[in-house]
Amino acid sequence: MATPRTAHDVDDHPTSLTRRSFTTCAAAAAAGWILTACGPKRLYDVSRERLRELVGDVEREYSATYGKDVTVSAAGPQPGVLFGYALDISRCTGCRRCVYACVEENNQSRDPQVHWIRVLQMDKEHGVDFAHADQYYEPAQVPEEGKFYVPVSCQQCRDAPCTKVCPTGATWAEKDGIVVIDYDWCIGCRCCMSACPYGARHFNWKAPSVAATDVNPHMHYLGNRPRPKGVVEKCTFCIQRVREGRYPACVEVCPVGARKFGNLLDPDSEIRYIIEHERVMVLKEELNTMPKFFYFYGT
């Protein structure tokens, strides 16, 4: 495996230089140089030293803003790891505990409200059918008779349409499979939102709000650090937790144990057991996005 690094893998695919592409590249390089000379450095372009400075800067900034000790990690992918997720549709009760655990863990804006997880209520009679799904259900108690629930967040596609359309290269898939966004490079054009077939990306229309007391000070540069207004954000499998070996917050909070997570490359992992022993599906398989988020029927 390659050494761990937080890097765009564009440089793993050298292209042959024709005269034409050379000119284009040169122009792009010049534009890039001007941009980087004036603006922040893209995370995957900088040296380790500069990265430490960058992270130190944002740590100080957030610590001052929220009046508490904030740590911002820039930990890269672990070698030999490709993350996968599985959700047991036969167990999910639609209680939305995962939605709010995610909001708290990942510093999502409370007002205006941003939710990375949407729990879709569907009719057992119709099966998985997005056209008739309801995310605004509000009965006194769940689960309701005749209904089942499909929580949807970023599917961490292996062939992710969102990363292909981004004009600034602000979003990409890391080696461990997590699709990330560099909030300093996102220009808020929302191309990725329209490219994503799962509605997994969310835009900050206003300055996001999180009270200082509610801020989770345990942050990752490419994950739950507070976003500015005008950028896109989404689920990162709790990058700040999983790169340290911990389970994502939604896995730990789910009261029925419907959520499972692990390393797809480890034959001993829970996720591999599920893929090998259960009836597993992915959403909108026909689109060939190849999600690393699987749904299964455990009973």
Next chain:
Amino acid sequence: MARNTAALAAGVATVAVLALGGCHAGPSRDTSADDAPWGGTQVVLPARASGEPELVQVPPPPFSDGVFPCSDCHAQPDLPPNRTRRVLVDAHDEIVLKHDEEHRWCLDCHDAVDRDQLHLAGGELVPFSESYRLCGQCHGEKHRDWRAGIHGRRTGFWNGRKEYLLCVHCHDPHAPRFKPLVPRPAPVHPGPMTR
């Protein structure tokens, strides 16, 4: 190696020796003998693919306040076990059995002689901290999935130490069906399209 064996090494060594070394008859007893009897227990799960045993930590059983040890009341000489199947009225009358109640009653799981333990169908005593073995007699599939980590909630580290819950942390053994939950609030509706 993705699995964080180093962090576990010490624990695995002790528990694995006690549990695997002390047991020739297969998976019948898989917890460490020197764990505090009513404290948390470490369960060694047989490895699936790599040949390494896996360790998970299980918290103590969720007793109601003051009921354990059962022998505090039941061992009194004037309270000999009454093995007649009946509806309890003098004590434990708050327990309404809704778990195959036509066919079962207290002493099918609770032991009449050693009041602080449970017993399997074959009579083998099982401490409350290993009640999953009792459950697994009927619910073999669920027991298998629980051991594989896909039934029930796991917390901790995907590549290292995990914490498991006993069946009875989520399912009341006397009425195991899940109670409905009050859902957390729905997301704010963006409102009707105005243009």
